[in-house]
Amino acid sequence: MKVKIHSEGINILIVVMLIMIVINLSAWMFIRPAAIPTTFTVISAIFYLLVVNFFRSPKRAFHGDRHNVVVSSVDGTVVALEEVFEPEVLRRRVRMLSVFMSVFNVHANWFPVDGEVLMVRHHSGRFLSAYLPKASIENERSTVLIRATNGQEVLMRQIAGAVARRIVTYAEPGDIADIKDHMGFIKFGSRVDIYLPLDAEVFVKIGDKTTGGVSVVARLREHPDD
Template identity: 80%
Template sequence: MRVKIHTEGTNILLILLLILVVINLSAWMFIRPAVIPIVFSAVCGVFYLFVVNFFRSPRRTFRGDRENVVVSSVDGTVVALEEVFEPEVLRRKVRMLSVFMTVLNVHANWFPVDGEVLLVRHHKGRFLSAYLPKASIENERSTVLIRANNGQELLVRQIAGAVARRIVTYAEPGERSNIEDHMGFIKFGSRVDIYLPLDAEIKVKIGDKTVGGITEVAHLATKS
């Protein structure tokens, strides 16, 4: 597994570093006793490392059997697993699997299946806590519809949270999806829902931890 800084964070980290350097130089020049700028610099260093950690972008390789497999799109915790009616795109009953990310998780989003992207749609909305069930239909969100290689369709929804205010979606209609590729990125705490066919075999339960691009969350039934 290789880790690098995500392109979404490059400019933010550079600007933040320059700001912190200027502030800390001023503190060392004008503030006394010396213990104050020492403590201040230490706090700034910890804060900067925290932001760097948030924008880490691991490249992952799935080692299992890829046929009919659905992997988690994100690192996080399974917070919902229920049968719902999806009203915006699929317009039918499906099984919704939701994974919540804290600010400590990797925030890159992976494609959950190998297949073809059919639709990408952005929905404006509110910025409620992504942990709330109604966040799926009320919050700012981006929807990606994918047809898996076996012909089954599933929907992935990136959901902004109370802190997350920017959803980035790389998926484009007509392109191939690959479970080792990034589908998008959400900045600063959020949630991703996967809407699965009712006959999908679920491999996780509420409270389970997932690793994006690695953890098998479901198996799709073979389409007859």
């Protein structure tokens, strides 16, 4: 699996690098004893590597039967799995599966199902901790509605958090959704919710770790017309 830097992080990494150079050169020129700028440099290098790690963008391929498969959109930990009423788009009871991303996870977002993008909508909101249940309906968020290849609707929601205040959504209405492709990106830790039909077969539980674009989290039932 090859890893590269995500395009969303290139400008940030350049700016951070320039700031680090200025700070560390100044420290070495004006601060004594040498142990102080040395410590500064070590801390700066560790911080920069963490930022690089955050913006890594692994090339992934799903292997296996894709028929009716739902994959995790992100790397992270399952923090919620429950039946809820989705009031903004679907307006019906569905099964919500939420995955929380820490700052150490890959933050690229993959399409959860193969199909067609029907709608993309941005919702303004607050910046509560993304780990909280009410973040799904109160935080800044971006919603993508997809018609899966079997005709059922699957909704994916990118949610900003207390630190992550930058949601990038690449999907547009009419796009072909493919589980191997990036749907978006969330900067600096957050959460993604997937809303599934109630009769979807779910394979994960709270506390499970997922890998975006790879981990099978559910399977949709056959469409009545199949």
